[in-house]
Amino acid sequence: MNREAANRQRAFTALLRSPVLGRRTHPEIWPLVRANRVTLGEWFAQRLGYRLVVTDSAARLFRLPVDGAVVAPRRFRPPTRRVLVLAILAAAGAEDAEDITTTQDLSDRVRVLSAHEDVELAHYDPDRFAERTLFVKAVHLLVSVGALRPTARDDEDQREGWAHRRDAIGGAYEVRRELLLRLVDPASLRAALTGGHDAGAPHEAAARIGLMRKLLELPVVLYEDLTDAERFYLTGQRHRVLAWCAEMTGWVVEQRAEGMALIAADEADTDLPFPRLRAADFAALMVLDELVRTYGAGSVVTADELGSAAAAVRERHSQAMTNDLRVGNAVESTALDLLGALDLLRPTGVPDRWRLTAAAARYRDPRVVAVNARLDEEGEG
The missing domain is CATH 1.10.10 (Arc Repressor Mutant, subunit A)
Structure with missing residues (x-):
């Protein structure tokens, strides 16, 4: 190449x-x-x-979006609804702000906007610490999408200081109006409201787009999850699809009897690498192994069975558990959260019932070795 x-x-x-x-x-x-x-x-x-x-x-x-939805899964532990609301209000306030603004200035503007009689939202109260903390996260969200650019390297410290009232103005930001105005794209909005940008597109084009999106965006594509049109397209155009994936990404498509997965060359190329050298990932991996060995991939497990697996892991690997994983059902909830995001443990639609997807077998029988490095919950050890 x-x-x-x-x-x-x-x-x-x-x-x-x-x-x-x-x-x-x-x-x-x-x-x-x-x-x-x-x-x-x-x-x-x-x-x-x-x-x-x-x-x-x-x-x-x-x-x-197509039919009002996108294939890409939501981000793992995404911002709360309140943070999103505050970010939208802050973006509206930033549009009328000076080219250089501050956390405090944006906060003042959001307070005025939220109190407007035409805005049917809970009033933003910056005198409450909880609200200030959420507003800091909202500003960070606007930074992450490029609408605001910090003017100093210690922006995070300044925002945290503002939340705790140790900093009067918080961080200072350049308002990047070009990206600010592109937060809401007219074509995207129209597609969401009308049911899809390709409504009325040829049958083959819809199948091609649906299949390619699933391959690029999802951890794994099970044939059972494809529409009839997508399966038909894959049957006739498999070589073409694989060539496109290789051309665009350089990654390898792993093909199994039950489905396909586009395997990234580097874990930095995925939004949720697994398993990382973290206690949470280790606990989730061990719970997954316990479930796969006991029930098998494709099986449906109950909340009690998940709880039993988590208890067994906590007891067997007690020294690997960080303090937050020793509390209550933390191992169980952590595993459910992470494995669900990876589509390894999928809701069945029945309360307290999940199905181990076929991809779960990929992680069976992990080799556990003792290392001197401490498993870090926030970063790599």
Whole structure:
């Protein structure tokens, strides 16, 4: 593979990972996106039904919904609804702010907006510590999507200081109006309201887009989850689909009797690598192994069976449990949360019943070795 092809892959996978890329925020990737914007735009539009907008200083990938939904799973432990509401209000306030604004200025604007008689939302009260903490998270969310750019490196410390009233103004930010105004894309909004950007598209195009989105966005694609049209398209175009995946990402498609998975070359290319060297991941992996060995992949397990597996892991690996995992049903809830996000333990629609998906067998019989490094709950040990 030549260098140009490798650069296109780097740009493509970077946009999947970070849908907002800028000249300043991603100085290494930005030139690759700009240089390959035509090809990248065609890949996203024709193969995935997404829209890529590239300007002089930033790129934004819009995952256009189909039938009011997108295939990409929600982020693991996403922001709460209140944080999202405050972020939207802060974005509206930032539009009328000066080119350089502060946490305090945005907070004042949101307080006024939330109290407006036409805004039917719970009033934002910055005098409450809980609200200030949530507002800090809302500002961080706007930073992550490029609408605000911190003017100092210690932005996080300043925001935390503001939440605890140790800093009068909090962080200072440049309002990036170009990206601020692209937070809501007209095409995305229209697609969400009308049932999809490709309504009325040819049958084959809809099947192609649906299949490719699932391969690129989901941890694993089970054949049982494909529509009849997607299965038919895959049957006739398997070689084409595999070639596209290799061309765009450089990753390998693992094919099994029950489904397919596009395996990223580096864990940095996925939003939820598993297992990492963390106590939470270790506990979840051990619970998964306990369930697979006892019941088998494809089986339905109950809340009691999940609880028993968690108890067995906690007892067998007591020294590996961090303090937060020793409390109550923490191992059980942690495993359920993480394995559910990975689609290894899938809700059945019946309360307190989950199905071990076929991909769960991939993690059976993990080899456990003792290491001197401490398992860190927040980062790598």
